[in-house]
Amino acid sequence: MHIPLLPRTSSNLPTMAGYGSNKNNYLKLIYHYLISNTIYILFIFPLVALITNQHIIAHKLWHNLLQLINSNLPVHLILLLIFLATVTFFMSRPREVYLVDFACCKPNPCYRTSKVTCMDVTSQNKTFTQENIEFQRKLFERSGVGDETYLPPSVIDVPPKPTIDEARKEAESLIFLAIDELLAKTKEVVLPQDVGIVIVNCSVFTPFPSLCATIVNRYKLKEDVITYNLGGMGCSAGLISVDLAKHLLQVHPNSYALIVSVESLTQNWYCGNNRSMLISNCLFRMGGAAILLSNRLSDRHRSKYQLVHVVRTHNGADDKSYTSAYQQEDETGRRGLALSKDLMAVAGEALKTNITTLGPLVLPLSEQFLFLVVLIAKKVFRMRKIKSYLPDFKLAFEHFCIHAGGRAVLDELEKKLELSQWNMEPSRMTLYRYGNTSSSSLWYELAYLEAKGRIKKGDKTWQIGFGSGFKCNSTVWHALRNIYPNEGSNPWMDEIDKFPVHVPQVSSIIRPTMG
Template sequence: MALFSNFPLQLMVVSAVLMGGLLKIWRWYLRRGKRVFLVDFSVYKPAIIHKRSGDYLMQQAKRTGRFNDQSMAFMRKMLERSGIGPQTYFPFNVINVPCVPTMADAWGEAKDVMFGAIDELLEKTGIATEEIGMVVVNCSLFGPTTSLSSLVVNHYKLKETVITYNLSGMGCSAGLISIELVKHLLCVHKNTLALVVSTENMTLNAYYGNYRPMLLTNSLFRMGSAAVLLSNRPTDIRFSKYELVHTVRTHTGVDDRSYKCVFQEEEEEGNVGISLSKDLMSVAGEALKTNIISLGPLVLPLTEKFMFLWSMVRRKVLKMKSVKQYTPDFTLAFDHFCFHAGGRAVLDEMEKNMNLSKWHMEPSRMTLWRWGNTSSSSLWYELAYTEAKGRVRKGSRVWQIAFGSGFKCNSVVWKTLRMVNPLEEKNPWMDEIHNFPVEVPKLTPTSNSSL
């Protein structure tokens, strides 16, 4: 009889459990076909013939006879303070004497880095090329005819129904833009594999003048590429490494200062280069703040949301000017951080303003040291570093964030679906990962913060 006396309570409990189960099933049904998985990715490691020191780069710059003494001194100083290590990779037009870049050289660089990354990705995944239904290639500065996406289709003999996009002029954040584009496309095209290729092309884009705002790019950029395989096929969850959780894009181009802070143009002598404004750091900071305000509510725990909101109310509503804006603890939301390795000062500001540890910044700093600024592909070198260190565990969350001309700040959040064993991975870091992290020499107090 005691059993039946509690019958209404038991019925309520059973009903609650059933309702919870049905709700989960309903959520799964709504998400079915909308989930995007990162099956695997690869980053390109150039042949050793491309490996040169910063000193060699400066010798080549001097041989051109195009730079005056002040420009040479400035480029050397920027190189020393860039956070880039002593050995990185350059395309043939930079390491050959004389340095006379041609369109054929640019095509050669594109083929080397893109095919190198894609070939390794196909080998790792075992995917047949006829399974690929979508190709998105992003390269900011090299937009030839025919397009780089058509180059991929032709080389790998992809099927005639393949969907292709080619993104150019979108800066170092274009890789994450490609990911978001594929996310939206996969909501329409069911059971599809998508190949994303992120790269930059240095061959035709060195600056041969003496206008200081354009000289910095000569010291920072290196060759590299990444290939990423995405899928919305439900069965691929068993083999995939990550699931796409969030994408957040911020574009501040409505403001003239933001629009012009990274701009390709001719200077007075007619030399084409990319001008970096003195406002770059402040513009990036404003774009980052806007991006975080959009991303924070999606990822932060309730306590952090409350603290941030409360500080904003005190400052904006109650006019308490002495109250500082609360900086959320993003380590409560993310396990790993991949910030675009654009330059040392950018990473310094990220570490300082977001209260991150050296361990959290390690993948970004070591990528800058080992590979230099490889533009949109740098985020994938950073994630490869994290995997090579054996830090990727099932359920952990990864935050990728990149800045780009326009001005743009883009974020992508991934959830790890399985543990990644570095000993089972083909990873360009593996043969030297035991040497990292290295101690990057500190800057002097007089260092230029514009890097």
């Protein structure tokens, strides 16, 4: 069943797409346009005066320049000072970071696993009690995950095979597939030997040699390549990798950075009876993404996006946040991811902390003004009954990519950020089609937007990632051109016409997992 979508206009101004037809929404947009354009109106009169008197200003400037030349100060010294000031200005500016392209792997069809197959395997596994088999059946039915996700053979086999060899096979198959697709898409821009920085994030599988070393060996990268392997940082590690790459690209001119976001399920598939540790089995699935970043100005015209902001916030100093998603062993020694009852509250606080930092960087003047008025009323005039104002981020972004951690996560953020079905569609469809692929899920969501042909030049996309610790990270991307659905490989293209699909409502039995 298809959900009807509101069409987007080609304008970069906010439209009613994702707003609905409520009269208050129209009034809010009118207010936004008036306030946001006030600054331009205020500059019209000085600009008219400037144009009217430009011949007087030009005469004065010329007269002052002649006086300066006829003074005792040598002309070449003046020119030198101007040159030094210009060089200092351009040297002090941070280098722009471009996203040349990215690729999300579509695992081998032989790994496709329906929920029925999962339950068959669960029933055959003698480690689960009958009550917990039924518990998992309910989780599968209401998780928001569809029937065409992917699981490795090491998990589906009875009994499972949680060996290092199987875990390495799983990780390498995803990594190589994603990188091969990325290099095929960017072969006219970069060769493997041109890559100067490699960053891999895989939270629960950190073998040695590292996964970075595996990539260097496979693609025969140059000897002075800079490599980083990030582990244990949860589902938001992909955005941490982007932040690390951004800082490295500021100090290494004319460089390419390859980021690989992947996860391995083999050694962390839980086969015990602790219910707080069973939820991840119903959500996590195979997936991986490779991203190519550049700081070369010559790559701007062929890149898809420019990195605008990265905002990272960490609430790990709070004990509840720190233990809300915790890898541990149960009483029988079986390893898994335990989720606390405080997880939703922790996630809400983490989001609040992050958007408090991000808001002033991206929100239009109209929203900042309303936020300031409410803040003054509450803090200065002690008007406690006034509700805190939640800014409308739909006025700052055209697209939202929220980590597909689970159906309850998406429901909660849809409510907190007052987003529409249209806004949430990339996240919900990614969860349905590919499951929770950890840090790579944000890239499947961006690929969904591209496959739908929604990315237009000038659009801003907000990626929001959550991770254990507890962390909330954001990146903002600016589209440098229109992105057409038929550009290179895309994991959605051969089936994009099937989406969106209807996903049943979540049950209170589901608690989310965010990594």
